[in-house]
Amino acid sequence: MAVIEATLPRRILTTPTAGPLAALVIACAFFSLNSPQFLTGGNFSLIIQQVMVVGTLAIGQTLIILTGGIDLSNGAIMAFGGIVMAKLALSMTPLLAIAAGLAVCALFGLVNGTLATRISLPPFIVTLGMLNVVFALTHIYSQDQTVTGLPDELTFLGQTFQLGGTRVTYGSVLTIALFLLFAYLLGQTAWGRHVYALGNSPEVARLTGIRTSRLTVGVYTLAGLVYGIAALLLVSRTGVGDPQAGQTDNLDSITAVVLGGTSLFGGRGLVMGTLIGALIVGVFRNGLQLMGVPSIYQTLITGILVILAVTVDQLSRRRTR
Template sequence: MMSNLATQEQERADPSFTTRMREMFAGSLNVSTLGPLLALIIASIFFATQSPRFLTGTNLSLVVQQVMVVGTLAIGQTIVILTAGIDLSNGAVMAFGTIVMTRFAVDFGFPPIVAIVAGLAVCALFGVLNGTLVTSLQLPPFIVTLGTLNIAFAMTHIFSGEKTVSNLPDILIFFGNTFKIGETAITYGTVLMVLLFLVTWFILRQTAVGRHVYALGNNAEAARLTGINTRRLLVIVYSVAGLVYGIAGMLLVARTEVGDPQAGQTDNLDSITAVVLGGTSLFGGRGSVIGTLVGALIVGIFRNGLQLMGVLAIYQVLITGVLVILAVAVDQLARRRQK
C-alpha cells in the first residue's frame, strides 16, 4: 500500500508519458464525443443480438476496411469544418489523385514512388487552390469547393480517358495487404488510417496550431485580433486537407487495385456524414477528430449490421440520412443552450 501511495505521489510530481497520454485522451472525450461513442456501443450491442457473425474478428475487420477510405477523407474534412468551412470537393480530388498515381505508374512508366508523390501533390495543390480562393476572394467555402469539385471531376475523366487503370505495381497496392492478429486479418491501410487519426488528434489538441484552428472556427475576427494570421492558417488547413485526400486516394487504390475514374462520387457526403455523426459542429470551433473516427465507424457498423440482417441497401442509406439529421439537430440544441 505504501508503495502504491509513493508511486501515485511520484506520478503527480513527475507524470509519466503514459499518465500524460491518459489525461490527454480523457480531455478529448468531451460531451460531443461521448454521445456518438455511446451510440456506437448501443448499435454494436443491437446488431450483435441480430446476427452471430457481427462480433467476429473477420467481420469487424471488414467494417474498418470499408470505412478506411471515407474515414481518412473525413480527417481532412474535420479540420476544414473546425474552421467553420466545408469541403465538397474532397471525393473528386481524391479520385483525380488516384488516376494521376495509377496512370503515371502504369501508362507513363514512372517509378511507383514518384507516381504516388505526384498523386499526393496534385491533391495538395487542389487544397492550396481552395484555401487561396476562400481567403483571397473572400468567397464562401461551399461555393469554392463546389466549383473545384466540378473541376476535379472533369479533370479526372479527361485525364483517364474514361478508362480504368489496372495491373498496378505492388507498391501501389501495398496498403491493401494484410497481416494477422490471431485469426483476424488486418490491412496495413487500416493501421495507417488509425495512425493518421492519432497524429491529427495530437496536433489539434496539444499544439499551438491546433488551438488556433479551434479559435478560428469559434470567432475568426477575434482570432485575427489576437495576432493569428487567419488567412495563412486557412490556406494551411485546406492544403493539409488536400494532402490527406491524396493519402485516402492511395488507400483506395490499394483496396480496389485499380484507378477508377468513377470513384469517390459520393464520398464527399459520406465524409461530412462521419464528421457530423462524430459530434463536430458544422458552425466550427467545436468537435474532435476522435469523434470523427467514431462517426465513420457508426456509418460502417449500421451498414454492415443491416446488411447482415438482410435489409436492402436503399434502407441503409435512408437510416444514415436520419442519423445525420438527428446529429445536426442535437448540435443545434446544444448551441441554443449555450446561448
C-alpha cells in the same frame, strides 16, 4: 475532492464524443444480438477496411469544418489523385507516382484555400465549383478508362497481416495512425488551438495575432494532402485507378464528421469523434446487410442519423448562448 468527483462524470457526458460513442456501443450491441456473424474479429476488420477511405477523407473534412468551412470537392480530388498515381506508376517509379498524386491533391487544397481567403468566396461555393472542375479533369485525363495492372507499391496498403487470428490490412493501420496523429496535432499543439480559435471567431482570432488567412490556406492544403493519402488507400484496396470513384464520398465524409459530434458551425469537435462517426456508418451498413435489410433502408437510416446529429448540435449551441 467531492467537487472533482461530482464534475468528472458531467465532463465525460458533455464531451462531443460521448453521444456518438454511446450510439456506436448501442448499435454494436443491437447487431450482435441479431446476427451471430457480427461480433467476430473478421467482421470488425471488414468494417474498418470499408470505412478507411471515407474515414481518411473525413480527417481532412474535419480540419476544414473546424475552421467554419466545408469541402464538397474532397471525393473528386481523391479520385483524381488516384488516377494520377495509377497512370504515372505505369511509366515511372511508383514512389514518384505516389508523390505526384499527393502533390496534386495538396495543390487543389491550396487553390481551394486561396480562393476562400484571398477572394473571400464562401467555402461552399469554392468547393462546389472545384468539385465539377476536378470531376471533369479526372475523366479527361483518364479518358474514362480504368487503370489496371498496377505495381505492388500501389497496392501494398491493401495487403493483410495476421493479428490475433484476424487478417488486418496495412491501410487500416495507417488510417488509425492518421487519426491518432491529428488528434495529437489538434489537441496538443499551438496550431491545433489556432484552428479551434479560427472556427470559434475569425475576427477574435485575428485580433489575438493569429494570421487567419495563412492558417486557413494551410488547413485546406493539409486537407488536400490527406485526400491524397485517401486516394492511395482507395487504389490499394481496389487494385485499380477508377475515374468513377469518390462520387458520393464527399457527403459520406461530412456524414462521418457530423455523426462524430463536430459542429458544422466550426470551433468545436474532436477528430477521434470523426473516427467514431465513420465507424457508426460502417457498423450500421454492415449490420443491416448481415440482417438482410435492403441497401435503400441503410441510406434512409443514415440520413435520419445525420438529421438527428445536426439537430442535437443546434440545440446545444442555443443552450450555450
